[in-house]
Amino acid sequence: xxxxxxxxxxxxxxxxxxxxxxxxxxxxxxxxxxxxxxxxxxxxxxxxxxxxxxxxxxxxxxxxxxxxxxxxxxxxxxxxxxxxxxxxxxxxxxxxxxxxxxxxxxxxxxxxxxxxxxxxxxxxxxxxxxxxxxxxxxxxxxxxxxxxxxxxxxxxxxxxxxxxxxxxxxxxxxxxxxxxxxxxxxxxxxxxxxxxxxxxxxxxxxxxxxxxxxxxxxxxxxxxxxxxxxxxxxxxxxxxxxxxxxxxxxxxxxxxxxxxxxxxxxxxxxxxxxxxxxxxxxxxxxxxxxxxxxxxxxxxxxxxxxxxxxxxxxxxxxxxxxxxxxxxxxxxxxxxxxxxxxxxxxxxxxxxxxxxxxxxxxxxxxxxxxxxxxxxxxxxxxxxxxxxxx
Amino acid sequence: xxxxxxxxxxxxxxxxxxxxxxxxxxxxxxxxxxxxxxxxxxxxxxxxxxxxxxxxxxxxxxxxxxxxxxxxxxxxxxxxxxxxxxxxxxxxxxxxxxxxxxxxxxxxxxxxxxxxxxxxxxxxxxxxxxxxxxxxxxxxxxxxxxxxxxxxxxxxxxxxxxxxxxxxxxxxxxxxxxxxxxxxxxxxxxxxxxxxxxxxxxxxxxxxxxxxxxxxxxxxxxxxxxxxxxxxxxxxxxxxxxxxxxxxxxxxxxxxxxxxxxxxxxxxxxxxxxxxxxxxxxxxxxxxxxxxxxxxxxxxxxxxxxxxxxxxxxxxxxxxxxxxxxxxxxxxxxxxxxxxxxxxxxxxxxxxxxxxxxxxxxxxxxxxxxxxxxxxxxxxxxxxxxxxxx
Numbered sequence: 001x002x003x004x005x006x007x008x009x010x011x012x013x014x015x016x017x018x019x020x021x022x023x024x025x026x027x028x029x030x031x032x033x034x035x036x037x038x039x040x041x042x043x044x045x046x047x048x049x050x051x052x053x054x055x056x057x058x059x060x061x062x063x064x065x066x067x068x069x070x071x072x073x074x075x076x077x078x079x080x081x082x083x084x085x086x087x088x089x090x091x092x093x094x095x096x097x098x099x100x101x102x103x104x105x106x107x108x109x110x111x112x113x114x115x116x117x118x119x120x121x122x123x124x125x126x127x128x129x130x131x132x133x134x135x136x137x138x139x140x141x142x143x144x145x146x147x148x149x150x151x152x153x154x155x156x157x158x159x160x161x162x163x164x165x166x167x168x169x170x171x172x173x174x175x176x177x178x179x180x181x182x183x184x185x186x187x188x189x190x191x192x193x194x195x196x197x198x199x200x201x202x203x204x205x206x207x208x209x210x211x212x213x214x215x216x217x218x219x220x221x222x223x224x225x226x227x228x229x230x231x232x233x234x235x236x237x238x239x240x241x242x243x244x245x246x247x248x249x250x251x252x253x254x255x256x257x258x259x260x261x262x263x264x265x266x267x268x269x270x271x272x273x274x275x276x277x278x279x280x281x282x283x284x285x286x287x288x289x290x291x292x293x294x295x296x297x298x299x300x301x302x303x304x305x306x307x308x309x310x311x312x313x314x315x316x317x318x319x320x321x322x323x324x325x326x327x328x329x330x331x332x333x334x335x336x337x338x339x340x341x342x343x344x345x346x347x348x349x350x351x352x353x354x355x356x357x358x359x360x361x362x363x364x365x366x367x368x369x370x371x372x373x374x375x376x377x378x379x380x381x382x383x384x385x386x387x388x389x390x
Numbered sequence: 391x392x393x394x395x396x397x398x399x400x401x402x403x404x405x406x407x408x409x410x411x412x413x414x415x416x417x418x419x420x421x422x423x424x425x426x427x428x429x430x431x432x433x434x435x436x437x438x439x440x441x442x443x444x445x446x447x448x449x450x451x452x453x454x455x456x457x458x459x460x461x462x463x464x465x466x467x468x469x470x471x472x473x474x475x476x477x478x479x480x481x482x483x484x485x486x487x488x489x490x491x492x493x494x495x496x497x498x499x500x501x502x503x504x505x506x507x508x509x510x511x512x513x514x515x516x517x518x519x520x521x522x523x524x525x526x527x528x529x530x531x532x533x534x535x536x537x538x539x540x541x542x543x544x545x546x547x548x549x550x551x552x553x554x555x556x557x558x559x560x561x562x563x564x565x566x567x568x569x570x571x572x573x574x575x576x577x578x579x580x581x582x583x584x585x586x587x588x589x590x591x592x593x594x595x596x597x598x599x600x601x602x603x604x605x606x607x608x609x610x611x612x613x614x615x616x617x618x619x620x621x622x623x624x625x626x627x628x629x630x631x632x633x634x635x636x637x638x639x640x641x642x643x644x645x646x647x648x649x650x651x652x653x654x655x656x657x658x659x660x661x662x663x664x665x666x667x668x669x670x671x672x673x674x675x676x677x678x679x680x681x682x683x684x685x686x687x688x689x690x691x692x693x694x695x696x697x698x699x700x701x702x703x704x705x706x707x708x709x710x711x712x713x714x715x716x717x718x719x720x721x722x723x724x725x726x727x728x729x730x731x732x733x734x735x736x737x738x739x740x741x742x743x744x745x746x747x748x749x750x751x752x753x754x755x756x757x758x759x760x761x762x763x764x765x766x767x768x769x770x771x772x773x774x775x776x777x778x779x780x
Contacts, residue, residue: 001489020520043635052443052469052516056524059471059517062771066519066640072656074635075771076477077469079442081449087466091481098488099391100633126442127449129456130410134446243490245433245464250456266462381452381465 005230008036014218014337025109047088083376085344086383108345145204173331180337216337242275242386279303288375344374395620398426404608404727415499437478473766475734476773498735535594563721570727606727632665632776658692669693678765734764
């Protein structure tokens with residue numbers, strides 16, 4: 001296999017965006033082309049989950065080609081639920097590693113503002129099992145609520161640990177100009193003070209308002225290239241060194257132990273094996289905290305901490321921006337936002353920015369190896385990536 | 391790049407199917423696994439266009455993994471409008487050629503029966519340009535009608551030539567048990583006889599009822615493998631020898647000459663170049679006749695005939711089942727059916743069946759090299775494939 005490098009990146013602010021879906025895709029693409037100085041690419045992948053239903057638009061990848069005048073380059077849309085972004089990066093990797101292409105653009109884009117909150121919840125629930133989950137009213141927040149309750153009981157995680165994830169990630173987001181939420185929160189404000197329960201109402205017991213990511217619009221882009229092309233680009237050399245993908249049962253209730261996220265574990269194992277590194281070699285990571293509990297559990301399943309000890313590492317400050325292994329320096333899905341199809345590409349954008357040493361106020365010192373975990377379904381299709389600075 | 395072979399195939403009848411989308415995907419997958427005798431694959435790609443909007447289901451690839459108990463293998467859904475199927479095959483090719491995987495399942499599946507005819511038309515129109523086509527009421531039949539009118543004027547194609555495509559493909563479909571329409575039609579019945587205009591009313595002038603493909607449900611599957619795996623499978627050796635993809639402007643009206651399908655031309659050129667063959671080496675082809683005019687024009691753009699002479703070749707019987715270059719032996723989209731996401735995989739299924747010599751009554755003698763053209767948008771994203779019997 002040929003080596004594959006990230007040569008360009010771009011991102012929109014994750015927010016409520018006024019412009020059409022194709023422009024949400026085009027903006028970070030143009031930014032990434034400027035970043036590496038190329039005006040042509042061999043192929044384009046677009047990660048998107050909701051275009052057909054929410055925006056009345058299919059074939060988004062073809063639309064983007066037109067918007068950027070990139071024809072006759074080929075283009076395809078990739079969908080793997082909320083893990084669409086990392087899946088699209090993997091397709092880009094394979095296109096270059098195989099020798100089919102030398103330069104591939106990978107864009108993630110989502111415009112969810114067309115949907116009100118109820119419809120957005122229903123839309124995301126369309127990834128659940130139609131006959132065993134959807135028809136009984138299962139939503140992602142309800143699955144996350146039940147999962148959290150089991151996890152609390154088994155491992156001693158408390159609501160205060162969940163709040164610590166939210167506070168850490170909101171604090172990190174204050175240093176990220178592209179983050180959706182620039183709202184400092186405190187334990188007093190969301191858990192302890194007199195207004196805490198008003199500020200932070202129960203949504204899906206035991207998960208409260210601040211345990212949920214926002215519904216965001218947004219786009220992100222990375223441009224991948226062969227070693228030969230990459231060496232001509234005057235940007236830091238960041239290699240996409242490992243990719244792991246794994247699946248699990250569609251229904252959470254069919255898992256032998258529903259508190260295990262086996263697809264996360266296996267995807268990480270495959271990724272580290274391919275990159276020839278160990279979890280302890282990772283300097284900075286973006287984990288998929290669509291719900292606060294997920295950051296804690298993923299930090300265990302990928303191998304950063306022992307099972308049941310993720311909340312203790314969090315509590316000790318190990319995963320804070322100035323800790324030993326900063327997690328979600330971007331603000332994570334919790335505060336940076338979660339435009340579903342764009343999220344995985346956004347995670348890669350953050351890691352590449354960190355490895356390049358261009359993360360400004362939120363820069364992790366001497367970050368050489370970065371990791372992302374992009375979580376599809378309720379953990380039934382997970383894609384992990386490892387990036388290494390050379 | 392490593393060589394890639396087709397080791398297994400499966401297909402449902404293209405029809406109005408009673409069972410859920412995931413089962414439409416699962417049925418041909420099981421058939422293909424039986425065909426090659428494997429019970430595991432490294433990765434799954436699912437081509438689908440309408441799951442989110444028409445079937446309230448996203449992450450179809452993950453659902454298929456669960457349905458077939460294939461976890462922890464990874465899976466992704468691929469969307470490129472009506473060319474989703476061939477795009478998914480290309481992803482499968484790259485996954486193996488790169489060395490990431492050895493055995494990859496590629497499924498195409500669509501369940502359009504949830505939509506009535508009006509909604510199906512609107513759904514497919516969601517691939518058109520939102521601001522320059524969709525809002526003015528452009529649909530695919532209306533684009534095809536305008537395109538046909540220009541083509542008639544410029545090249546002398548008549549309504550009778552269009553009817554010849556329909557009659558040929560309906561005749562071929564009678565010999566394909568998996569075809570949607572088993573309805574013999576004649577020039578008398580749809581053009582000349584006293585009931586012809588009742589049988590074949592005008593839909594999008596000059597296109598009549600029998601110039602349109604039906605709205606179909608259906609699924610198809612091919613399993614791809616490395617040479618090392620393929621040599622252990624006791625099935626004819628069919629190599630996926632060439633892939634070409636190309637794009638054109640989103641809006642048909644922006645093309646310098648709207649009667650040119652430049653993406654078809656470029657995709658075919660790239661495909662033949664990769665396969666190291668010429669158009670004249672092709673023994674059997676499946677072209678994307680969603681509208682009868684498209685079979686004629688594609689047969690020219692891919693290089694089988696000179697521009698403006700496709701209808702003459704058709705008229706002479708050159709493209710009939712017993713002609714020099716049989717086109718759409720399966721019945722084509724016109725009579726086999728067009729379950730949009732499944733179509734490209736269905737085309738590959740037909741070509742592999744022909745090259746294996748297993749096409750029964752519709753078998754093309756000594757077919758060694760086959761070609762498919764899968765047409766996305768109104769020709770703005772086209773994927774072509776070449777298969778060679780070794």
